[in-house]
Amino acid sequence: MDEPLNLVLFSGTDDKLQAAAVLAAGAAALGRPVNVFLQYWALDAFRTARIGRDHGLAPEAGPEGRAHVVALASAGQQPWAEILRQAKEIGSVDIQACSLSMDLLAIEQSDLDPLVDGVEGVTAFYLSAGAGQIVFV
Amino acid sequence: MDEPLNLVLFSGTDDKLQAAAVLAAGAAALGRPVNVFLQYWALDAFRTARIGRDHGLAPEAGPEGRAHVVALASAGQQPWAEILRQAKEIGSVDIQACSLSMDLLAIEQSDLDPLVDGVEGVTAFYLSAGAGQIVFV
Amino acid sequence: MDEPLNLVLFSGTDDKLQAAAVLAAGAAALGRPVNVFLQYWALDAFRTARIGRDHGLAPEAGPEGRAHVVALASAGQQPWAEILRQAKEIGSVDIQACSLSMDLLAIEQSDLDPLVDGVEGVTAFYLSAGAGQIVFV
Numbered sequence: 322m323d324e325p326l327n328l329v330l331f332s333g334t335d336d337k338l339q340a341a342a343v344l345a346a347g348a349a350a351l352g353r354p355v356n357v358f359l360q361y362w363a364l365d366a367f368r369t370a371r372i373g374r375d376h377g378l379a380p381e382a383g384p385e386g387r388a389h390v391v392a393l394a395s396a397g398q399q400p401w402a403e404i405l406r407q408a409k410e411i412g413s414v415d416i417q418a419c420s421l422s423m424d425l426l427a428i429e430q431s432d433l434d435p436l437v438d439g440v441e442g443v444t445a446f447y448l449s450a451g452a453g454q455i456v457f458v
Numbered sequence: 459m460d461e462p463l464n465l466v467l468f469s470g471t472d473d474k475l476q477a478a479a480v481l482a483a484g485a486a487a488l489g490r491p492v493n494v495f496l497q498y499w500a501l502d503a504f505r506t507a508r509i510g511r512d513h514g515l516a517p518e519a520g521p522e523g524r525a526h527v528v529a530l531a532s533a534g535q536q537p538w539a540e541i542l543r544q545a546k547e548i549g550s551v552d553i554q555a556c557s558l559s560m561d562l563l564a565i566e567q568s569d570l571d572p573l574v575d576g577v578e579g580v581t582a583f584y585l586s587a588g589a590g591q592i593v594f595v
Numbered sequence: 596m597d598e599p600l601n602l603v604l605f606s607g608t609d610d611k612l613q614a615a616a617v618l619a620a621g622a623a624a625l626g627r628p629v630n631v632f633l634q635y636w637a638l639d640a641f642r643t644a645r646i647g648r649d650h651g652l653a654p655e656a657g658p659e660g661r662a663h664v665v666a667l668a669s670a671g672q673q674p675w676a677e678i679l680r681q682a683k684e685i686g687s688v689d690i691q692a693c694s695l696s697m698d699l700l701a702i703e704q705s706d707l708d709p710l711v712d713g714v715e716g717v718t719a720f721y722l723s724a725g726a727g728q729i730v731f732v
Contacts, residue, residue, distance in 0.1 A: 332518065348721060381651055585625075
C-alpha cells in the first residue's frame with residue numbers, strides 16, 4: 322500500500338480524537354503516509370490553549386463510559402495529542418487545518434498547536450489524498 | 459482520479475451537512491463525479507419543508523460554536539443546500555435517497571427538495587461507488 | 596470489486612449501528628468480503644448482556660425520529676444484530692473487536708456476543724482492509 326491514509330477530523334470530543342489518533346498511528350507504523358485534515362470542532366481542539374483540555378465524550382458514553390476513560394487515563398494511557406506527536410516521529414503524518422474552518426472559528430495559525438503543519442483548502446486535501454482511503458471522524 | 463467520491467450522509471445537523479457539502483463541492487471542482495446517498499436524519503433534512511430550517515449543530519459545538527456559525531451565516535456564508543446546488547451546476551453530483559430510510563421516515567419522493575435526484579437501495583449505491591472512496595458523515 | 600469493504604464502528608447508538616449493518620449486508624449481498632472493527636461505544640453494544648438493549652439514537656433524532664424508529668420496529672424491521680447475523684450467513688463478514696477498546700472498557704472476549712469473531716489491533720485491521728474502502732460510523 323503506497324496510497325496515503327486520509328483522515329478528515331470533524332468531531333471535537335476526546336473519544337473520537339483518540340480513535341482517530343490510533344488510526345493515524347497504526348497507519349504510520351505500517352509505513353503509510355497519513356494526511357489529517359482538521360475541520361470544525363476537531364480544529365478547535367487543536368488550539369494551543371485548548372489541546373490539553375477535557376473535550377468531553379460522545380453523548381452515548383454516559384457516566385459508565387466516562388469512568389472507563391478516566392480510569393485508563395489515570396493508568397497512564399497517552400492522550401490523543403501525544404499519540405499524534407509520536408506518530409509524526411515514526412512516520413509521515415501531515416496535519417493541515419481546513420481554511421474554511423479557520424475562517425469559521427476565527428483562528429490564526431499562530432493559535433494552533435505545533436502539531437498542525439499548515440492550512441489548506443479542500444482541493445489541496447484531495448490532491449494529497451490521491452486514491453487513498455478517506456476516513457471522516 | 460476517475461473514481462467517484464461517494465458520500466453517505468447520515469447526520470442531520472447543519473455543521474456536518476456543511477462539511478459534507480464542502481467535500482462534495484471540492485471533488486466536483488476537481489472534475490470528479492460525486493455520489494451522495496441520504497440516510498436517516500440527513501435525508502430528513504432534505505424535505506422541501508425542512509431544508510431551509512435550522513437543523514442544529516453537533517453537541518460539542520456549544521454556545522461558542524453556535525455563535526461562530528451564526529456570525530459566518532450573517533457575513534454571507536452560503537448554506538449547505540446552496541453549496542450543493544452550485545456543485546451540481548459545475549460538476550456531476552448525483553444525490554439519491556436511501557430507500558430503507560424513506561420507509562423509516564415515511565417520506566415520499568415528492569416530499570423532497572429537487573436537489574434529490576432519486577431513490578435507490580444500498581446495492582445500487584455500491585455499484586455507482588465502484589472503487590471510489592466512501593465517506594460516511 | 597475484489598477489495599473488501601471495511602467498517603470501523605465507533606458509535607453505539609441504534610441508528611448508526613442499523614445504518615452500518617445495512618452497509619455490511621449490502622456489500623455481502625454483492626459478494627464483497629466485509630471486515631468490521633469494533634471500537635468504543637459500538638464495541639460496548641456487542642456485549643452479550645447488552646446487544647438486545649435499546650441503545651438510544653443520535654441527538655438530532657428527537658422525539659419524531661424516535662417515533663419513526665419505534666414504529667418500524669413494531670412493523671417487524673430486523674434489529675441491526677439480526678441483519679449482521681444474516682449478512683454472515685450469506686457472505687464473508689468478519690467482526691473483530693479492537694484490542695485497545697477491549698482494554699478501555701475492561702471487556703473479555705467471553706463477554707461479547709458470538710457475532711464477534713475475535714480481537715485484533717489496528718495494524719491487523721489495516722492488513723485485512725488492504726486497499727478497500729474504510730467507512731467510519
